[in-house]
Amino acid sequence: MTEAWRPDEDDRPRLAASGPVKVRVPAKINLHLGVGPARDDGYHELSTVYHAISLYDELTARRGDTLTLTMEGEGAGELALDESNLVIRAARALAHHTGMPAHARLHLRKQIPLSAGLAGGSADAAAALVACDALWGTGLSRDDLAAIAADLGSDVPFLVYGGTALGTGRGEAVSPVLARPNTWHWVVAIADGGLSTPDVYRELDRLRSTGEVPRLPTHSTNPLLGGADRLLAALRQRDPAVLGAALDNELQPAALSLRPSLAGVLKAGHAAGALTGLVSGSGPTCVFLAPDSRRAKEIADDLTVAGVCRVAYTAHGPVAGARVA
């Protein structure tokens, strides 16, 4: 039986660490993802319910004379480790904000796949902020770290906090959802190859412009907020069948349009006994809600045997965001 996650006390060290600092950071899924029109800055207005699940990357920070990054696991050899990497950009942003020299040797152990709709890159950026804050003893609050995180990517602030949270704006404005603790059981079906997030948003705009998915209402009240309210009400009932019926992702038709084979993954998850399945964020990962941990394991095994995904993990949520291990 997994323990229900509770918001923890902030236990980060306030003095610079002499030894290595290891930070664990979860993947995110979206229990609800409502997408508004494209804004002038190219982003879309969102109303989303983020949920952190127990699929983790790990970042270790050690003292160094320069800033370097090495990595192993998912995406090793594919991901540039230079100044374009979100981990390096996060460490530089923290150094800039605090006036510290950006000196650290960072090593990333990745389990969250790249371009999967699980915010793996954003998770690593959140981990870098928390790790360097501990290594340098800069002692920033989570709110301070989240403010720096917002410039690095829309999902990064959420991964500083974790848990379950409402995201608005382009996703960077995060309000924790305070509910009685409950643990939900998930199956995470990882696809071969990723999907580009900008491509998926563009495809949704196209499908809306042609009327292949409903066009956005033009009235002035915010049409985005209703869906998130329904999801939050379902969460409070603590019944997997009720939550399953409320899960919703408006990016899903766009991900399915770009990757039609995902329909087969969703069908296989339903056939295996999942309460509901949906595309995670911009995809191509599909996530399934299971009634309990035993059923989650069976569904993951069935999906693997059916050969519809590269790998299927079980996970639970909510879990904490980037934390010193």
Ligand code: C5P
């Ligand atoms: O914020 P982030 O850099 O993770 O976003 C990646 C891309 O996803 C953006 O460049 C944009 O194309 C798309 N996006 C969007 N609206 C959002 C969040 C992301 O269009 N709210």
